[in-house]
Every structure is written in structure tokens, then in C-alpha cells.
Amino acid sequence: MSDLAHTLDAVRRGMIPANIYNDSEIFSLETERLFSRTWTFVAHESEIPQVGDYVVRRVLQDSFIVSRDQSGGINAMFNMCLHRGMQVCRAEQGNASHFRCPYHGWSYRNDGRIVGLPFHKEAYGGEEGFNKKGQRLVPAPALDTYNGLIFISLDDNAPPLREFLGDFAFYLDYYTKQSPSGIELRGPQKWRINANWKIGAENFAGDMYHTPQTHTSVVEIGLFREPKAEKRKDGNTYWAGRGGGTTYKLPPGDLEERLRYVGYPDEMIERMKQTWSAEQLDVIGRDGFMISAASLFPNMSFVHNWPRVEDSDDVLPFISLRQWVPISENETEVLSWFAVDAEAPQRFKDLSYKAYLMCFGSSGMFEQDDVENWVSLTTTAGGTMASRLLLNSRMGMHTDDSPVVAPLTSEEFAGPGVAHVGYGEYNQRHLLREWADHLEREPERPAPTEMGLAK
Numbered sequence: 001m002s003d004l005a006h007t008l009d010a011v012r013r014g015m016i017p018a019n020i021y022n023d024s025e026i027f028s029l030e031t032e033r034l035f036s037r038t039w040t041f042v043a044h045e046s047e048i049p050q051v052g053d054y055v056v057r058r059v060l061q062d063s064f065i066v067s068r069d070q071s072g073g074i075n076a077m078f079n080m081c082l083h084r085g086m087q088v089c090r091a092e093q094g095n096a097s098h099f100r101c102p103y104h105g106w107s108y109r110n111d112g113r114i115v116g117l118p119f120h121k122e123a124y125g126g127e128e129g130f131n132k133k134g135q136r137l138v139p140a141p142a143l144d145t146y147n148g149l150i151f152i153s154l155d156d157n158a159p160p161l162r163e164f165l166g167d168f169a170f171y172l173d174y175y176t177k178q179s180p181s182g183i184e185l186r187g188p189q190k191w192r193i194n195a196n197w198k199i200g201a202e203n204f205a206g207d208m209y210h211t212p213q214t215h216t217s218v219v220e221i222g223l224f225r226e227p228k229a230e231k232r233k234d235g236n237t238y239w240a241g242r243g244g245g246t247t248y249k250l251p252p253g254d255l256e257e258r259l260r261y262v263g264y265p266d267e268m269i270e271r272m273k274q275t276w277s278a279e280q281l282d283v284i285g286r287d288g289f290m291i292s293a294a295s296l297f298p299n300m301s302f303v304h305n306w307p308r309v310e311d312s313d314d315v316l317p318f319i320s321l322r323q324w325v326p327i328s329e330n331e332t333e334v335l336s337w338f339a340v341d342a343e344a345p346q347r348f349k350d351l352s353y354k355a356y357l358m359c360f361g362s363s364g365m366f367e368q369d370d371v372e373n374w375v376s377l378t379t380t381a382g383g384t385m386a387s388r389l390l391l392n393s394r395m396g397m398h399t400d401d402s403p404v405v406a407p408l409t410s411e412e413f414a415g416p417g418v419a420h421v422g423y424g425e426y427n428q429r430h431l432l433r434e435w436a437d438h439l440e441r442e443p444e445r446p447a448p449t450e451m452g453l454a455k
């Protein structure tokens, strides 16, 4: 077996070659076989509400301008000038009807169509020599949205987004659609960490086990109403479609009492009841599980948490979306957004934002605790000894086919997918199996086309 085949085989058995967290060859494969074809989140529609609004986001080193054009349509355009390849837009966000390349001045509309070349006649012989019609910045090969989340894929044969998400869409609604208006975002805050991108994605997907240890201080300073370990132990992990997450077990009560328990005001609860399906409401009201952190393969994560606010006994929920943008095998750019129901009362929005900053903003307490572990892990994973070590990611498995606890039945948990109560690395294994499936497949290498020619 080749080294890669060994690695993928071990990963599928829940034994992780430690060097996958800091290896340049693995990173090349991820670039070539994973990020070149998967769907990747780039922005939310609420970040570009007005005509002309844009943000610049990356899929690894490929930069895209995500814009709202004059007709209100959403575009994701490869941010590379058709002339000599300069990055056309250098700002991170703004509002513009046109983009002018800083190198020689070619200009483009905010839907990508080229409109002007300096000295068109003298340099190219005018329209006869260079016909501008049909020339445009190269669009992302695939673009689609779900609840206002804009995803792109570099593969024009990518499956439809909804198919890619699968049953994880059921859980996405808790974070991104608490009312018919959906969410609005603040941010992103951006920072870089010297850690491999997979570690954060795995942690948010299912690592309930680290909370009592890594985040002891968060409990000690009273950020939470009660010690969290118990709620964690009785919560569950679920995996559905391309994503999975964790829940807390709530105290007895009906739907309204449970949503109030985590701090939602009655008017928001009313809208949730109108927006979510009977099964989505049953997960909380009937089964008593409250959605917490989650990850969507490959590199998007979600948080839903409810810390104490200020000195009171009240708690307040917040939602955060984040993306682990790989820079290299040992560096990740973290993009972290605060998300809130667009119809929430203003006071709720303001306090919820504070709660987010306190926990998961760039200086948030959870953030600091977590990252110290991940940087340390990544550094050690780059060494010689790590290349000989298989890490144990088999929590919750007796044998390859038999879990320590049986999956929850549909009477116990109304959500789709497979769910298990208690500690287990089910989701981390799901995530890395998905990763292994991608790394195994040779990529198609589309022939270069003449940039900018209309199809």
C-alpha cells in the first residue's frame, strides 16, 4: 500500500496518522483533490444587501469578488484581471459599480463584464482588434445559496448544493433561519492561527469531551449558569448529510420553557414556532436537546451558546458562523461572524453580540483556550516522531462496527441522521472519512480555457 493508502485506511479505522495535521504533501492533496471540487461558504446575502455591495473572499489562494450587481443578482467572480492577472479588487469589502485593475486600468462592471481598456484603439485596434462583448471576469464554476448563505464550488460538475448539504440542512435552519427573515451578520472578525484547518472543524463538529478540561476557567468565572459537564454528558452528537454537531440536554419543560431557559424572548419563540418544522421543534420541545456547536464539511462551523450576561442570572443566546480558511498545512485564517435573527429586538441583538464577543470573538475566552491546544498540536505534528504515531480517534466505538451506546431512535430524537447520547468521536470520524473519500479520488484537470470568453 502506498503511504497515502495507508493514511486513508487508518483514518477510516479511527486511527489518525498524526502528521495529517502538519504535512505539506497532505496539504497539496487537499488543495488539489478537496478544495478544488467541494462547495465552500463564501458570504451571506446580508453582507451585500445593496446594489453594488461586495466582499472579497478566498477559497484557498483563489480570490473571488462576491457582488450584488445592478439587477440585484449575486455574482462570485475570480478576482484576477483578464489582461496580465493582477488582482482587480484589493479592498476587502465596499460598494462599487465598477472595478478598475490597478496595473494597467482595465475596468469591469460589478457583474464582471469588461467595459473599458485604456487606449483601446491605439493598443488593440478598437473593437475590431479586441471585441469587449462577452468578455468578463471568470465566474465561479458553481454558485448557489441556502438560507442566504452563499456557497461556491470550483467544480462545474459539483452536485447541487442542496444535495451536497443533505440532511444537515435540517440543522442549518436552527442557526440561519429563526424567522422568515433569516439572519443578519456582523463581521467577520479575522485572525490567523498557527494551526491546521482540520482541527477546528473537528472540534466544533463533535468534541464535547474537551469542554470540562480545556474550558474549566470559563465555568470558574461564572460565565455559565451551571457547571456544563453534566449537560454535555447527557447531550448528544448527530451527523446528517455533510455535517454534524453536538447538543445540550435541557431540563424538563415544554418547548416554550426550554427556549426561554436559554434566553430567547417570547416574540422570537413565536417566530421560531412559525418557521421551523414539527420535527425541528420536537428536537427541542419533545426530546429536550438544544443545538450547540456544529461543522459542515469541509471547513465551516457554527456555534449556539447561552452565557450569562453581565452580572445577572440571566443568560443570553448567541449564534456565530465561522470558517477555517487554510493558508498552509500549519496556518489557518479564521473568519468569525456574529449572526442574529434579523427580526430580533434591537436590545437582544446588542446583548447577543456582547455574549458572542465574550465567548468566541477574537479575544473570546473559549477562543483563547482552544487555540492554545491547536497550535501546540500542530507544531508537534510536524516532527519526525509524529509521522510514526497513529492517534486514537475511536471514542464511542467498541469495535469498528459497534458503538458503545446504540444510536437514538426516532422516538428519542426527531432529527435526521445518526445520533448518540454522551461522549464519542463519531462526528470527527465522519468528517475525516469524508476527507479521506475526497483525497482518494484523482481530480479532473480541466484544460485551460481562454480567460473571459463567454461560453
Ligand code: FES
Binding pocket: 081, 082, 083, 084, 085, 086, 101, 102, 103, 104, 105, 106
Ligand atoms: Fe489588469 Fe493589466 S493586469 S489591466
Ligand code: FE
Binding pocket: 203, 210, 211, 214, 215, 366, 370
Ligand atoms: Fe472549545
